[in-house]
Each structure stands twice: as structure tokens, then as C-alpha cells.
Amino acid sequence: MAESWGHGTVFGVMPLSDGRVYCYAAASAAPGTRAGDELAELAGLFGTWHEPIPALVATATPQDVLRHDVAELAAPLPSLHRGRAVLLGDAAHPMTPNLGQGACQALEDAAVISRLATGTQPDEVAGLLNSYTAARLPRTTDVVRWSRRAATMTTWASPPAVTIRNTLIRLTGKLAPGAALRSLTPIYSWQPPAEGRPTNDSHAP
Numbered sequence: 001m002a003e004s005w006g007h008g009t010v011f012g013v014m015p016l017s018d019g020r021v022y023c024y025a026a027a028s029a030a031p032g033t034r035a036g037d038e039l040a041e042l043a044g045l046f047g048t049w050h051e052p053i054p055a056l057v058a059t060a061t062p063q064d065v066l067r068h069d070v071a072e073l074a075a076p077l078p079s080l081h082r083g084r085a086v087l088l089g090d091a092a093h094p095m096t097p098n099l100g101q102g103a104c105q106a107l108e109d110a111a112v113i114s115r116l117a118t119g120t121q122p123d124e125v126a127g128l129l130n131s132y133t134a135a136r137l138p139r140t141t142d143v144v145r146w147s148r149r150a151a152t153m154t155t156w157a158s159p160p161a162v163t164i165r166n167t168l169i170r171l172t173g174k175l176a177p178g179a180a181l182r183s184l185t186p187i188y189s190w191q192p193p194a195e196g197r198p199t200n201d202s203h204a205p
């Protein structure tokens with residue numbers, strides 16, 4: 001898997017086990033903007049990047065391309081439940097896709113609520129949902145924030161900002177190899193709570 005950053009642009013390449021290649025690309029645009037010919041738009045934006053990006057774009061057909069605006073909920077909800085109604089996944093905490101965490105957080109939500117629900121009696125649902133919000137809201141708020149931070153760096157378009165960003169990333173890779181990966185440990189080291197016990201184990205990276 002590889003991701004390349006340009007001036008306010010991103011292109012990611014992920015080979016799949018069946019030989020196909022999943023690609024994603026991002027560029028700043030006004031909400032709702034559509035090109036009409038999205039493949040031509042992609043070729044215009046990424047056709048001169050390093051290989052294999054131009055070759056992958058050239059291989060795509062128009063029906064391979066899905067275009068969507070990226071949306072996030074910048075300010076967290078005050079609670080993930082109200083009464084006996086509860087939100088999980090993107091309904092609760094939509095985030096930018098830059099850390100690849102949207103579905104992961106939905107799975108964590110599901111793991112926590114199913115663990116909390118084990119053995120719960122109908123009259124204990126209100127307490128269960130309080131525990132769910134207490135366990136999940138701080139964690140998902142952190143991940144949404146970290147994801148936005150990662151997204152912001154990819155939206156920088158001015159040449160000086162891009163040069164500084166690229167230099168810092170290059171230097172970090174040389175002087176502290178693995179540091180970027182280690183900074184993600186709070187995201188990837190999450191463990192489901194022991195049965196019936198809520199947890200919030202996020203720590204800012």
C-alpha cells in the first residue's frame with residue numbers, strides 16, 4: 001500500500017489479493033462539484049505523477065470511478081445515545097478517511113456495545129447506553145481529531161508549506177525511523193473492554 005501527497009492532492013494505491021488494485025484520490029473542491037467526466041478529471045490531476053499512478057489511471061474505465069465529497073462531524077455529539085436510541089459508526093462520528101479509521105471505529109463501537117449488552121436486563125438498558133457513551137465518545141472524538149489533523153497536512157497547496165511538510169517528513173523518516181508509525185500506537189493498540197466494563201484508553205499521539 002502506498003500514498004503520495006501533492007499540492008492539496010492525494011493518491012493512494014492498494015493492491016488487492018485477487019490482483020486488482022484499489023485506488024483513492026483526493027483534491028480540494030467546492031462541495032457538490034462534479035466534473036462530468038470524472039476519469040478525465042483524474043487523468044488531468046494525476047496523469048503526470050510518478051508511476052504507477054498514471055498507468056493505473058490509464059487502466060481505469062469511467063464506471064470504475066466513484067466521486068464523493070468527504071464529510072466529517074467536526075464538533076462531537078454531546079452523547080452517542082438519547083433515551084433508548086443509540087448511534088454507532090458514521091452516524092455517530094463521521095471522520096475524514098485519512099487514517100482509515102471510520103469502519104474500524106464502527107467495529108469498536110459494536111464490540112463495546114455487544115460486550116456491555118452481555119447479560120443486560122431490559123431495565124438496565126439506560127445504564128448500558130450511558131456506559132457506551134462514556135466508553136466511546138472520548139475515544140472517537142480523539143480519532144476524529146487525529147484524522148482531521150492528518151487530512152489537513154494533505155490539503156496544503158502552497159509551495160512553501162508543501163516544501164516544509166515534505167522536508168519534515170523526509171527528516172523524520174531519516175532521524176527517527178518508525179516515529180510516524182509509533183505515533184499511531186494509541187489508535188492501533190485498542191483492546192475491547194473486559195465483559196461489562198467500559199474503557200477509554202485513548203491517549204493523544
Ligand SMILES: Cc1cc2nc3c(=O)[nH]c(=O)nc-3n(C[C@H](O)[C@H](O)[C@H](O)COP(=O)(O)OP(=O)(O)OC[C@H]3O[C@@H](n4cnc5c(N)ncnc54)[C@H](O)[C@@H]3O)c2cc1C
Binds near residue numbers: 024097103
Ligand atoms: C475513500 C474512503 C476510504 C475509506 N477507507 C477506510 C479504511 O481504510 N478503513 C476504515 O476503517 N474506514 C475507511 N473508510 C470509512 C468507512 O467506509 C466508513 O466509516 C464505514 O463504512 C462506516 O460504516 P457505517 O456502517 O457506520 O455506515 P455506512 O457504511 O454508511 O452504512 C450505513 C448503511 O445504512 C444504509 N441506510 C442509510 N439510511 C437507511 C435507511 N433509512 N434505512 C435503511 N438503511 C439505510 C446505507 O445505505 C448504508 O448501507 C473510508 C471511507 C472513504 C470515503
